[in-house]
Amino acid sequence: MIDVVIAGGGYVGLSLAVSVKKAAPHLAVTLIDGAPEHAWKKDERASAIIAAAAQMLDVLGIWSEIEPEAEPIKRMVITDSKTADPVRPVFLTFEEGGVDGRPFAHMVPNVALVGALRKAAAALGVDIRASAVAKDFKSGDHSVAVTLASGDVIEARLLVACDGVRSKLRDAAGIKTVDFDYGQSGIVTTVEHERPHDGTAEEHFLPAGPFATLPLKNNRSSLVWTELTRDAERLIASDDLVFEEELERRFGHKLGALKVVGARQAFPLGLTLARDFIAPRFALAGDAAHGIHPISGQGLNLGFKDVAALAETIVDADRLGLDIGWLAVLERYQSWRRFDTFRMGVTTDVLNRLFSNDATPIRALRDFGLGLVDRMPSLKAFFIRQASGLGGQGEPKLLGGQPI
Structure with a gap:
């Protein structure tokens, strides 16, 4: 009998x-x-890996392989304007220094991340079954x-x-979700620019929603x-002409001429939030448990937090001689993750509703709030620690850079 079957071959x-x-x-x-088998090699996207998740990957022995491909986010700039505004005032800046002198996040190509994880999994003896789909399950005693x-x-x-936000196994388990459609879509691509970004990430709050530029290696940015x-x-x-013209209206010309080099x-x-994270001999992790707006860049990192908590729950239970699929054992994982996820x-x-809004009174209120935070170093330090995932009480060991 297999001890743990994991459905889903992504990063989670x-x-x-x-x-x-x-x-x-x-x-x-x-x-x-x-x-x-090799579908993951075609993924042109990149993801933000917060400092706590980087510590976890370091404990797992793969950060050293990923780091040469990773671009540290040294500075974060937040602006709020209309698309046609000639000037975009900066309301909030997180300067270089990050947390304890470390970047609070890195941008990592998905190919590098998944490739390193697959290599480590194979070396450890994980049985990976490609082109196989878990269709249903039945739990027994x-x-x-x-x-x-x-x-x-x-x-x-x-x-x-770990089969995604439209998880079939979650449905098979009878776990209900809280769902809301924002009527928005996130366009993802990669651009190349003339001038260096110097590790600066920018988030422009525009009437239709946030427009984020995230630094990559070799004078490129992920959008x-x-x-x-x-x-x-x-x-x-x-x-291409229309797309790049609309892109330049939002990106601006501060980094020189732009060229789209990734697929749109x-x-x-x-x-999407699952009402429960567990059922008898069953657990949800990653997007199967939660799908959120990318406005905070925390979607992938919530998945890593799930992994750290669930792995520690499984391993600790096994060391104590407990049944790792016992519902009472899995309750520890659920209590660890459900509140933080909600x-x-x-x-x-709330952030998306507040910032994807062009009402003048709301714009004035949010700009005042951003400016207030920018003038309070202790509050900025608190927010950056929260964003990095460091310094939390009772976090799983892996996120603190400790082995289980």
Whole structure:
């Protein structure tokens, strides 16, 4: 019998498999990856990895492999204006120095992240099954039977669903969600510019939603551009000239001429929060447990926090001789993660409603608030520590840079 079956071969599923196997090599871990063998190599996106998640990846032995591809975010600038405004006043700046002299986040190409995790998983003996899909499951007193689309059945002590925001396994478990569609889509692409960004990330709050530019290696930046869904679809379908013209209106000319060098993709934005994170012999992690607005750049990092908490729950239970799939054991994971996730979901929801709004009184209020924070160094330091994931009380060991 397998000890842990993980459904989903993205960064959450892979990092959970690596975390469990590294701390408890005797546990049998199978990862079911619905994508074809090398599909991950085609992902042109990049992700923000906060300092706590970088510490976790360092403990797992892969940060040294990722770091050469990672670009530190040294400075964060926040502006608020209309798209056509000739001047964009800066209301809030997080200067270089980060947390304890370290960058509070790095931008990492998804290919580098997933590639390093897959290499580590293979080295540790994780059984990775590509092009396999977990279709259904049935929990019993002592095991869970996981049925694959091929008809094969895998017996395990615990099933973890990391199969995305539209998780089929979450539905099969009967776990309800809180859902809201923002009517927005996030356009993601990569641009190349003439002048260096110097490690500066910028977030422009525009009437349709935030327009974020995030630094990458070699004079490139990753864009997360929020628009109303109908406008995003129009932009994605437009020719290169129209797309780049609209892009320049938002990006500006401070870094010189721009060239789009990555594929254009658009993703619908909404809020999805699972009401429960666990069921008998079953747990949710990553986007299967929560999908939030990218306004805070915390979506991927919430998944890493899930991994750190769930891996520690599994390994500690195993060391105590407890059944790792027992509902009472999994309650520890749920209590660790559910409140933090709901708090982040509500925070991003409020921020999006507040800043994706062109009403003059609301703009004046939010700009006053940003300016107030900018003039209070202790408050800025608090927010940057929160954003970095460092300094929290009772956090899982991996996020604090300690092995389980």
